[in-house]
Amino acid sequence: GESVGLHLPTLSVQEGDNSIINCAYSNSASDYFIWYKQESGKGPQFIIDIRSNMDKRQGQRVTVLLNKTVKHLSLQIAATQPGDSAVYFCAEKDNFGNEKLTFGTGTRLTIIP
Amino acid sequence: AAGVIQSPRHLIKEKRETATLKCYPIPRHDTVYWYQQGPGQDPQFLISFYEKMQSDKGSIPDRFSAQQFSDYHSELNMSSLELGDSALYFCASSPRRGGFTEAFFGQGTRLTVV
Numbered sequence: 151g152e153s154v155g156l157h158l159p160t161l162s163v164q165e166g167d168n169s170i171i172n173c174a175y176s177n178s179a180s181d182y183f184i185w186y187k188q189e190s191g192k193g194p195q196f197i198i199d200i201r202s203n204m205d206k207r208q209g210q211r212v213t214v215l216l217n218k219t220v221k222h223l224s225l226q227i228a229a230t231q232p233g234d235s236a237v238y239f240c241a242e243k244d245n246f247g248n249e250k251l252t253f254g255t256g257t258r259l260t261i262i263p
Numbered sequence: 264a265a266g267v268i269q270s271p272r273h274l275i276k277e278k279r280e281t282a283t284l285k286c287y288p289i290p291r292h293d294t295v296y297w298y299q300q301g302p303g304q305d306p307q308f309l310i311s312f313y314e315k316m317q318s319d320k321g322s323i324p325d326r327f328s329a330q331q332f333s334d335y336h337s338e339l340n341m342s343s344l345e346l347g348d349s350a351l352y353f354c355a356s357s358p359r360r361g362g363f364t365e366a367f368f369g370q371g372t373r374l375t376v377v
Contacts, residue, residue, distance in 0.1 A: 184366075186368075193267075193353050193355075193369050193370050194355075194368045196365045196367065199365055239306070250296065250311055250319045250321060251308070253305040253306045253307075255305050256305055
């Protein structure tokens with residue numbers, strides 16, 4: 151079936167450096183994408199979203215890039231902090247009658263002090 | 264700000280028992296989703312409700328059922344529990360605004376089946 155997946159299961163980054171987390175999706179009908187952050191034992195927390203009519207969106211220290219041609223999504227976190235250590239999931243939604251978010255495999259980001 | 268409330272936070276049941284998980288969405292959110300997350304796994308969509316009607320269905324076992332009530336809270340009923348049902352169960356809610364809106368997740372219920 152359709153799926154969303156991440157290239158790397160783990161990523162370690164030095165504190166203060168920038169990190170990039172990648173995601174590949176396969177449902178060409180997906181028109182809405184969200185990055186979630188999940189800390190241990192907690193629910194996924196919204197970070198940033200992007201619609202399919204955009205290729206870039208910026209938030210506070212985070213940027214999401216969308217390349218629909220190759221069905222690729224990335225999350226860039228600038229100047230990483232220890233609090234950024236978590237598992238990051240991309241999720242996609244097909245808004246043609248579907249309400250559910252489909253999650254990809256998470257990437258565990260570890261910030262090295 | 265009010266968040267999605269789930270209860271209980273932790274639940275231990277024996278095999279073949281039943282369990283009921285409750286979810287109270289953010290006020291004025293009329294869409295509720297249920298997800299199951301196994302250890303080290305991504306959240307798997309189970310079922311969703313909009314305005315008290317089932318709106319989408321995922322990989323929910325026949326042993327599970329769910330409903331949304333008139334006050335928009337939702338309950339996930341799980342029967343004949345199996346060891347493999349041990350997982351984190353998340354509820355999420357969203358306001359239905361044309362579909363381009365994120366889902367807000369609760370803190371989850373950790374179900375352990377022994």
